[in-house]
Amino acid sequence: MLASPPAHAADGVPAFLSDVTGPDALAWVRQQNQHAFATLQGDSRYRGFYDAVLGVEQDRHRIPKPTFLAGRIYNLWQDDGHPRGIWRESDVSSFIAADPRWRTRLDVDALARQEHRDWVFQGAECLTPDDRPCLVRLSEGGEDAASLREFDLATGRFVPGGFVLPRSKQGAVWLDRDTLLVARxxxxxxxxxxxxxxxxxxxxxxxxGQGLDHAEEVMRGRRTDVAVDPMVLTDGEGHRLVLIRRAVTFFEEQYSRLTPQGVRRIDLPTRLEVHGLLHSRLILSVNQDWTPAGGKPVPAGSLVSVDPSGAAPPQVIFTPTARQSVDEVAVTGDGVVVTLLDTVRGQAWVFRPSVGGAQGWTGTRLPLPDMMSVHVVDADQRSGRAFLSVSGFVTPPQLWLADTTAVSVRKIMELPPQFDAAGLVVDQSWAISTDGTRIPYFVVHRKDMRLDGANPAMLTAYGGFQLSSVPDYNPEFGRLWMARGGVYVVANIRGGGEFGPAWHEAGRGVHRQRVFDDFAAVARDLERRGVTSPARLGIRGRSNGGLLMGVEFTQHPELWNAVIIGVPLLDMEHYETMAAGASWVGEYGSMAVPDQRAFLQRISPLRALRAGTDYPEPFIFTSTRDDRVGPVHARRFAARLQALGVPFLYYEDTEGGHSGTVNAPEIAHERALEAVYLSHRLMDAAPPAIR
Incomplete structure (x- = not known):
């Protein structure tokens, strides 16, 4: 049986902090926020930092993030006049010509004022192929739970008497104009x-017109599953495939087809990711070695085309080398766009089936700049077009239009620089971890940097869930850190996806200490090379990265002088019973399994805090409305520090969900607090002595 959080902890953590919106808990939060504001917001630099971030977030020269919908381009736009955003549309040709003619379809700010609700727009699910009607997803304050309401793109209005699904963590897809498939x-x-x-x-x-209590059950999973949800895939020829995904664990999934005869399981590996439908075939990537029935072995990490009926054998589209990994995949009307990481440097490829499809696939690398990140923005199932975002640590985002029909790519938009990157360079280096594994990391620094250990440096990583840390442009951190002389370091530690499924597996579950060792090895390598020193080194991470920061804070307090712990997991003995924690057993392990229990107890940052240890003063932030990780982890950790007499700074936003912040003023406030904290700890003239 799993342990529940103690009602009255002997370690000084008040039980009332577990009541997320309880009056005592919120009073404690206000007290901690006031202390953080007095310490950080009172600094004369705060206002300049705030204005710098707000300028980035509300810059009208930002590249609008495009979505193909109903033969047009849709975009959610937020600025100083529309902090919640306007959902708007443009014709495709004017957008590609970088002169879009926008028309507002939904003003989220006006809706929030009218209904006196804290609405956050989270996208729409539309009936293909015409994309009418739609279900608009609205969240209260940014939490994962949302309300779904039928919306007509043509009129720009909610449909009177249309479908309304009240607040829940839920998913819904259209079967036809009058029928939904819903999980909630x-x-x-x-x-x-x-x-x-x-x-x-x-x-x-x-x-x-049917009440929720009269809906007909189609399929059910088990309460021990992570989730079960429906999905509809459509290809450029109009074929539709209705699927139900059963996530048995966070990484193991089963897919079934909805047919007139009922639900039929598809023979697929359990560790996979479905990307779309092309010529009636599923396009998916496999995260395990797989030998399909009657077929040839498929190596883990491969991109594959599969006949969902099982009538034809799978086809391998692409298998990465040991230094590569498939990052993102998008399916257009006639091809597949793939972004790859090659030694953690972004590439984009177009793959097309050979004539007749029997002779395999042809792949062509698109000519894009090197040492960049390349992300798929969206793909059009009505054509061969797809949008790609290209950026680097010091290179502002560019929007490129790829064409899988012509197998071409061209830049259509480019953001002006949003911070002064003159004199900055990017290096890629390698550290040696405890077990001898080489760990790559990027360093952004001034060309004339002296290797004397005196440079203020910020090190970050994620290290989990097969997610990769790539050279993305971060104008906020650019303005508040790099342009002010700070060194920025991104570590590609195990647990991520930088080198495919094996890189993730090496840091999953009871092997996770490798992740923590990799991160510490990068820090020591920076210090060995003279890039920085413990008195000038800070670390930052969010979510799973927040767990990483909590572990590094407790295992190696001597290595850094600033630690930013964002929306974190920190109580690993009880994480399974908190918010959506049970869904991550596949990543972290379970307290119900003896060897995993021992490991979780050993690495849990909350449990690891000890009296008499010389910890650096951390900055911890979270959100009351985070219904994924939840604020209780951060609260307990801060309260334990308080009981030990260890100084800390704590900020809990009352909005924002797991993202922490949902609009420009909130983002500017939180980032400015961080910047003052880092300035105090790492940049000011007389930092505390090295411990």
Whole structure:
């Protein structure tokens, strides 16, 4: 049986902090916020930092993030006049010509004022191929739970008497104009319709005008699953495939087709990612070695084309080398766009089936700049077009238009520099971890940097869930850190996806100490080379990266003088019973398994805090509305520090969900607090002595 958080902890953590919106807990939060504001916001630099970030967030010269929808381009735009955003549309040709003619379809700020709700727009699910009607997703304050409401793109209005699905963690897709396939909390007793992770596992068919309690059940998973949800895939020829995804664990999935005869399981590996439908075939990547029935072995990390009916054998589209990994995949009307990491440097490729499809696939690398990150923005199933975002640590974002029909790419928009990068250079170096593994990391620094250990440096990483840390442009950090002489370091530690599934596996579960060792090895390498020293080195991470920061704070307090711990997991003995924690057992392990329990207890930052240890003063931030990780981790950790008499700074935003912040003023406030903290700890003339 899993342990529940103690009602009255002997370690000085008040039990009331677990009541997320309880009056005592919120009073404690206000007290901590006031202390952080007095210490940081009172600094004369705060206002300049705030204005610098706000200028980035509200800059009208930002590149609008495009989405193909209903034969047009859609975009959610936020600025000083629209902090919640306007959902707007433009014709494709004027957008590609970098002169879009926008028309507002939904003003989220006006809707929030009208309904007196803290609405955050989270996208729309539309009926293909015409993309009418749609279900607009609205979240209260940015939490994962959302309300779904039917919306007509043509009129720009919610449909009177249309589908309305009240607040829940939920997913819904269109079967036809009058029928939805929905997974949500159906109102079962004591959350009986939700998994232990807090997500739905019962899928029902809901007809127009029908009450939720009359919807017909189509499929159910188990309460021990992470989630069960429906999806609809469409290809450029109009074929539709209705699937139900059963996430047995965070990394193991089963897919079934919805047919007139009922739900039919598809023979696929359990560790995979589905990307789309092309010529009636599923395009997916496999995260495990797989030998399909009657087929040839497929190596882990490969991109594959699969006939969902099983009538034809799978085709391998691409298998990466040991130094490569498939990063992102998008399916257009006639091809596949793939972004690859090659030694953690971004590339983009177009893959097309050979004539007739029997002779395999042809791949062509698109000519894009090196030492950059390349991301898929969106792809059009009606054509061969796809948008790509290209940027680097010191190179502002560029929007490129790829064409899988012509197998070409061209730049259509480029953002002007948003911070002074003159004299900055980017290096890639390698550290040696405890077990001898070479760990790559990027360093952004001034060309004339002296290797005397006196440079203020900020080191960050993620190290989990097969997510990669790449050379992205960060104008906020550029203005507040790099342009002011700070060194910026991004470590590509194990647990991520930089070198494919094996890189992730090496740091998963009870092997996670390798992740922590990799990060510390990069810090020591920076110090060995004279890039920085412990008195001038700070670290920052969010979510799983927040866990990383908490572990490094407790395992190696002597290596750094500033630690920023954002929306973190920190109580690893109880994480499974907190918010959506049960969904991450596949990543971290379970307290119900003896060897995993021992490991979680050993690395849990909350448990590892000790009296008499010389810890650096951390800055901890979270959000009251985070319904994914939850604020209780951060609260308990801060309260334990308080009981030990260890100084800390704590900020809890009352909005924002797991992102922490949802609009420009909130982002500017939180980033400015961080910048003052880093200036105090790392940049001011007389930093505390090295411990």
């Amino acid at each position: 909390d159906w109102g079962g007793a004591a959350n009986g319709d939700m998994t232990e992770s807090g997500y739905p596992f019962i899928v029902r068919r809901l007809h127009r």
